[in-house]
């Protein structure tokens with residue numbers, strides 16, 4: 001078995017106290033192998049965003065442990081957690097989150113600039129080439145289509161060669177054709193660059209691009225499927241939605 005890029009052990013997350021108390025995660029354990037593409041699915045309110053935020057070090061679990069590569073997240077100061085996120089994690093958001101005044105190239109290179117790291121020209125070329133962005137490098141985000149903006153965001157996530165990329169509904173703001181393109185590129189980053197990707201989605205077709213789908217319901221993992229098909233995922237989700245209702 002290859003080394004895990006991300007490991008979670010018995011995560012719990014509780015919000016609020018007394019009668020406003022909500023258990024968003026109730027003991028989630030998960031190991032994501034290096035070079036694996038994992039989709040996280042589940043009904044609304046099942047804990048997907050909470051899990052993603054805890055795995056990515058954006059939020060702290062109430063109990064349990066998270067490791068990214070060889071680094072444990074628990075007990076890190078906010079400053080060290082920020083540095084670990086910057087060095088070891090890439091993010092792709094539903095709303096792209098590009099800086100509007102910067103060109104595509106400047107957006108892609110920003111994580112390296114913030115870390116005071118020099119760009120590796122060969123790697124930059126490879127990422128730009130993979131994402132088909134060579135003739136868009138001097139455009140600003142508002143001169144790009146949604147699909148192109150999300151491709152820039154994927155390139156920005158890849159540029160630091162992170163241990164893992166977390167994608168939160170990466171196709172949520174895209175039409176189906178651009179969405180399929182972005183998913184194919186995430187898939188290609190796994191296959192060709194050995195990237196590890198963890199993606200939250202509610203779209204069974206998006207989950208069909210992953211190697212593995214983890215299903216959450218009510219803060220727990222209730223199923224874990226490899227080589228998912230959109231049809232199989234749709235059927236599993238339909239049963240979970242009925243149980244949640």
Ligand code: ADP
Nearest residue numbers: 015022024042043044045046047048049050051
């Ligand atoms: P999902 O992403 O699957 O829709 P979430 O992780 O957003 O689920 O939410 C899981 C549960 O935790 C829900 O009941 C939600 O209302 C609750 N929750 C999430 N964030 C907060 C918060 N900041 N404060 C209080 N409750 C929250």
